[in-house]
Amino acid sequence: MSEYAVTNPATGETLATYPTATDADVENALATADEAFRGWARTAAPTERAALLRRVAELHRERRDELAAISVREMGKPLAAAEGEVDFAADITEFYAEHIDEITGDSPIDILGEGTAVIRRAPLGVLLGIMPWNFPYYQVARFAAPNIAVGNTILLKHAPQCPESAAAIAQMYTDAGFPAGVYADVRLTNDQAADVIADRRVQGVSVTGSERAGSAVAEIAGRNLKKVALELGGSDPFLLLSTDDLDGAVQMGVDARLDNNGQSCNGAKRFIIVDDLYDAFVEKFSAAMADATVGDPFAEGTVLGPLSSLAAAERLAEQVDRAVAQGATLVTGGVRDGAYYPGTVLTGVTPEMDAYREEFFGPVGVVYRVADENEAVDVANGTPFGLGSYVFTTDAAQAERVADRIDAGMVYINIVLADSPELPFGGVKRSGTGREMGLLAADEFVNKKLIRTAG
Template identity: 45%
Template sequence: MTTATQPPTAPPIAVTDPATGQVVRKAAAHTPPEVERRVRAAHDAARVLRGTDFATRASWMRESAALLEADAADVARAIVTEMGKPIRQARDEVAKSVRTMRFYAGHAAAFLADTPLEAPERVGARRALTRYQPLGVVLAVMPWNYPIWQVIRFAAPALMAGNAGLLKHAPNVPDSALYLDSLFARGGFPAGAFGALLAGSDVVEGIIADPRIAAVTLTGSEGAGRAVGAAAGRAIKKAVLELGGSDPFVVMPSADVGKAAATALAARMNNNGQSCIAGKRFIVHTDVYDEFAGLFAEKIAALTVGDPFDEATDIGPIATARGRDELAAQVDDAVAHGARVLATAATPADTAGWYYPPTLLEGVGPECRLFREEAFGPVAVLYRARDEQEAVALANGTPYGLSSSVWTSDPEQERRMIDALEAGAVFVNGMSVSYPELPFGGIRNSGYGRELGPAGIREFCNMKTVWIA
């Protein structure tokens, strides 16, 4: 395996509290020999997993879920310390992860059952079917914004399919990575079946090229996706890429405007606004624009920004100083080009933390960075649409295509917009949400492949065609 670019003794990985800007502790990075040991252990475990049945894997997965549920309070506190989301949302993240583990424990066998071909005699066979079998070791390159859930939505289906997993987590969430490193072994999975690599991004290309790695999945930036996708292409290996988005939230005249505005607040501000699937561009028909804008602005201004450990806090800090500065630069650029700030919420004074005020903008034109870039923080942009055609054009007018939301009570308009919106998902009269039951993923610069649902567990399987004379 090629890991020569990593120094023999890599610098430690820091846990920095985004609410204070202070380093809480440092974790030792894995050396190249340790990375090699973990890759070898995963490869050995994949051979063992391939020979186990679904019932055995399900028992291990359910036990792992029970352990995570028992550890929920401690895990939630670690999430808040590492990336700053409000404690209530951190607990929700853990609960969602537990539910997903149990979902795949209960459904994997059915999702991967043999699929017989009807009338096999048409292809000259007594029997013909497709069978799903694991690929081997899957490398996961994961982000910090949902440090447990993002990993579980890959790990639960991958392990239940009989694959082993290696996690290269974001460098600012090492405690989450180390917790997950031990979770599945504690639940009964073979040693090495799931392991974390505390290493820099410079090792990723070499690990993808390693013949013991069968596939790779990444959730992250467009740039990271291009790099990982290129490395997987060179190695001729399966890749699933989820690269974020700038999701439209479209409100038409027949919508329940009050409900749409209340949902818009949750859609944009959940997770401190740092969610790939969040509504980011709010496209409102001119007939209801002023009503929606007034309600939305009022709700944003009333948000409580502060200590993420406080149960009353709605918005905590941005996870990194770089992320906060990038968001500020995007908003400053928009204002410099004539955009108007309709509302902001007060942020804590005299703090070294990486807070940014929840902000609502209008008048953001094509010359602005926010018009074409994803805003990863509590910033919402309003657009006025004259009619349905202009609303659809604005919705589709970015290089992304992860998810979308449309609000209408007109059945024909609903049908037209479901067809017209270019995205991996359309939610009608509700916010975009990921569920273990629903396939999740995007098109265009939002990536390719699917997680979750039946499609998510099949991504890292060989669909083998079987023909029996």
């Protein structure tokens, strides 16, 4: 049986299966991508690449309803969220088309001697992208668009539960008029993916996924001297140090925790609240989490659809149950119904518990009481992760001070859900290496070639 299948998490019904690639399919994909690179990088002008990317963005918007429905069936996100994701993928793709000159232009260097020097960005070649299920369009756009813009070619291994969205993305690149081999969807097994990374024609690999997946891929890439970019897990802190609008802060906390059914790497997961706001925050936050509508992801008004699979819901339930067994307090939620899991709040988690260091990949918020700014920063930094973070305070100087002290790739001050195509995305520690989105993304897989000319 193929490991690539669309199984609706709302019903448990397997809607379609797709065959994995044969070894011959893999070799053909590699050879075609390698051949395409030689023409794409050297003969396709940046303006041509930009025009084709702009058409891919347009196709996302034209096919929005179809694309959104696919991802609801594949991983259970509410329809409105799925539509928003398609829109964001279009915006990201268009961003790189609009900024093609900045991405591909030379960067002059002021030199000490006579003559000139520039950095010229040259593409590396064939890249492998290994993508997750939680944002089947957005994750692909932020990897593929900048790398295609600079002249690389893409082999894309999507998550096994997302074969239909993967095929739809590949079709958009074909329909936009891209040459064969510039973008290809390949349903690889893990063993085949390892062989592709090792292949001499492949110059780099980007992974968004779990720590385990990232570690395994990085090991293979390192052994074969390949560039690797990793965007892995997160347990992002939400620090509330002061506020003149507690209800507003609570609502932003709920929004940041429940986005994408709580299955977002950079969703707020640990809520670190100063002592004088703690009791009121827990009361209001728990009530709002409990009120989040759980139901059919296609239904209007649904806030929480099912988790991505029954297995994902079972894992989350086991984590919560284990936290309670180790001494945490379950304030609300915590009762699984098939693949559905309600908004859940835990308090009383201590450093001795597993939950202090784990990522809860679902609608579970852990709330901590702290005495002051220093303790808040200590708790925020007290995990192996360092992806994003959120700081809420009415004191601008405190905001800057805390932002400097947090060990994370991103700090958002008094705002949530503010990702945007021009803003780089990535983390430190066990949350990964490298950056996606923004202009930094286009520098991940290029040869920054020095060209020095005599005076």
